[in-house]
Amino acid sequence: MKKLIRNFLVFFLVFIAIAALFSSFSQADEVKTVGIETMVQELNDSQIKSLVVTGNEIQVELNDGSKQLVQKESGESLSALLNNFSVDPEKLKTVTVNVKEPSGWNYWLGVILPFALPLILVGFFLFFMMRGAKGMNSSAMSFGQSNAKDFNLDNKERVTFKDVAGAKEAKEELGEVVEFLRYPKKFQDLGARIPRGVLLLGAPGTGKTLLARAVAGEAKVPFFHMSGSEFVEMFVGVGASRVRSLFQKAKKQAPCLIFIDEIDAVGRRRGSGMGGSHDEREQTLNQILVEMDGFEITQNVIIIAATNRPDVLDPALLRPGRFDRQVVIDRPDLKDREEILKVHVKKKPLDKEVDLKRIAERTPGFSGADLANLLNEAAILTAREDKKSIGMAELFSAIEKVMIGPERKSRIINDKEKKITAYHEAGHALVAYFLPNSDPVQKVSIIARGQAGGYTLKVPTEDRYFHSKSDFLDEIAVLLAGHLVEKEIFGEVTTGATSDLRRATAVARSLVTDYGMSDTLGPRTFGQKEEMIFLGREIHEQRDYSEKMAEQIDAEIAAFIAEAKVTADRILKENRQKLDIVAEALLKQETLEKEEFEALLA
Numbered sequence: 001m002k003k004l005i006r007n008f009l010v011f012f013l014v015f016i017a018i019a020a021l022f023s024s025f026s027q028a029d030e031v032k033t034v035g036i037e038t039m040v041q042e043l044n045d046s047q048i049k050s051l052v053v054t055g056n057e058i059q060v061e062l063n064d065g066s067k068q069l070v071q072k073e074s075g076e077s078l079s080a081l082l083n084n085f086s087v088d089p090e091k092l093k094t095v096t097v098n099v100k101e102p103s104g105w106n107y108w109l110g111v112i113l114p115f116a117l118p119l120i121l122v123g124f125f126l127f128f129m130m131r132g133a134k135g136m137n138s139s140a141m142s143f144g145q146s147n148a149k150d151f152n153l154d155n156k157e158r159v160t161f162k163d164v165a166g167a168k169e170a171k172e173e174l175g176e177v178v179e180f181l182r183y184p185k186k187f188q189d190l191g192a193r194i195p196r197g198v199l200l201l202g203a204p205g206t207g208k209t210l211l212a213r214a215v216a217g218e219a220k221v222p223f224f225h226m227s228g229s230e231f232v233e234m235f236v237g238v239g240a241s242r243v244r245s246l247f248q249k250a251k252k253q254a255p256c257l258i259f260i261d262e263i264d265a266v267g268r269r270r271g272s273g274m275g276g277s278h279d280e281r282e283q284t285l286n287q288i289l290v291e292m293d294g295f296e297i298t299q300n301v302i303i304i305a306a307t308n309r310p311d312v313l314d315p316a317l318l319r320p321g322r323f324d325r326q327v328v329i330d331r332p333d334l335k336d337r338e339e340i341l342k343v344h345v346k347k348k349p350l351d352k353e354v355d356l357k358r359i360a361e362r363t364p365g366f367s368g369a370d371l372a373n374l375l376n377e378a379a380i381l382t383a384r385e386d387k388k389s390i391g392m393a394e395l396f397s398a399i400e401k402v403m404i405g406p407e408r409k410s411r412i413i414n415d416k417e418k419k420i421t422a423y424h425e426a427g428h429a430l431v432a433y434f435l436p437n438s439d440p441v442q443k444v445s446i447i448a449r450g451q452a453g454g455y456t457l458k459v460p461t462e463d464r465y466f467h468s469k470s471d472f473l474d475e476i477a478v479l480l481a482g483h484l485v486e487k488e489i490f491g492e493v494t495t496g497a498t499s500d501l502r503r504a505t506a507v508a509r510s511l512v513t514d515y516g517m518s519d520t521l522g523p524r525t526f527g528q529k530e531e532m533i534f535l536g537r538e539i540h541e542q543r544d545y546s547e548k549m550a551e552q553i554d555a556e557i558a559a560f561i562a563e564a565k566v567t568a569d570r571i572l573k574e575n576r577q578k579l580d581i582v583a584e585a586l587l588k589q590e591t592l593e594k595e596e597f598e599a600l601l602a
């Protein structure tokens, strides 16, 4: 669009220039144009000193020195003209008549321009249109080119392993890749085949992209970054040709690093597709495989790919010679979280009393990206409060914001709803407090946050990787507590417990179908998680069990929920007074911290 306007402007200016030029020719130094009759009259009156004929023009100079211009018909000679007007030949004797060859560019322009101007205009039009079309054309051509971002080495934003906190094993593993890139000869001399591809596996935000950049930064080699989804475009065949051009570019710059982010976008298992885009993806994937096989032994290009869905990758990608090295990046544990926080607070002023270890303790399950986000939120909060350095209060507040969503203090709740929320949350908190396998309650609040009307924050005391059946049953009991309290106290339930129930059901289902924790159904899983995309919807589960089994699964899920309900009910009945105390405290001060909550129950 901008280009079009610019073209139009240029065009317009040229037009004006030509028009100006043209008009400047026709108005030669202020000579009055008169009709032929006037000239004839003047001749008869002997007022004329000389006549100069140039083509169709007759320049008349009068005796008093003034000049006039007369247009005559072209092709008609002056004598014939004068004859026609029957001018007295005697009168002409005193007049000098000059006939000039109508020459000079001035004249020719005058003759040619009227014909040429439309042609020139049309020519300009064509020229600009062609140019526009060519521009479009060339951008269509460049579809096939990879637009991989090539990170410059001298870039000030060079990332090294120092910028990646924790992830010790991953760094060790990738340290080897750095060696390969820096001293390939050392390995080649021993006949070792340098690994071609490294696959980084890990949950979103665990630092896969960051690590890949750090490898390039450490090895000091060029780094081509491309996301899997960038290969797939509207046009069929673009992906494959992009892959080709990416690898070509990389080969020219070897040693270097190619990083394909989110490779699952193209590297999904082939042959399971139902939609049209699958052909395109398969072609792209095939091209990646072909390119990876096509390297010379001596070509020192290493490909790092990242995904958080290793389960959907095509097995051909993982075979030796391709992405045979796999580096798993876990969610950071307590110590790693503290390290990551330390990396990210470097440019942020902190209060003296800030203890990052306590923040790390409060954030199990957070990924590196979550932690970076948390510090950013804390900084924003601090700025909003016009403080100069970030304090512990802002950090805690930011944790909750990242976990549950922003506080919505402005949401006006009527007293009835407030009371319901208070009892609902008190119920969650109370059951969590009394169940041995539940995480301790960190905070209870009836301030709306994100989607939730209120929330009970539970934080595990330590990082845990495994969970037992009793953990899950207690979790279900805690989730049901809100619903049960509402029914007990107010006689009916509200929609506020919907997501609790959904979660409880999902946990119970996983217990049966994924973890094999049901005694009646035995140690097996139900349903195959398979990835298929049909009409834009992902169909996840494939049944590998009979109708009869399905009924039993449903019965088993119901049994687990019933069991948890009994537990929750019992705790709530036994502690009815405490429930009132907590709910009242919540109504009064809206938020209870761990210490206040525990003091109330003691």
Ligand code: ADP
Binding pocket: 163, 164, 165, 166, 167, 202, 203, 204, 205, 206, 207, 208, 209, 210, 211, 306, 340, 343, 367, 368, 369, 370, 372
């Ligand atoms: P992924 O690619 O795994 O989804 P990224 O590498 O894009 O995650 O990480 C997002 C951000 O999270 C990074 O830019 C960085 O600020 C932060 N981050 C993640 N992991 C770490 C880590 N181990 N050390 C420091 N920062 C991290």
Ligand code: MG
Binding pocket: 208, 209, 261, 306
């Ligand atoms: Mg990433």
Ligand code: ZN
Binding pocket: 424, 428, 482, 496, 497, 500
């Ligand atoms: Zn609830």
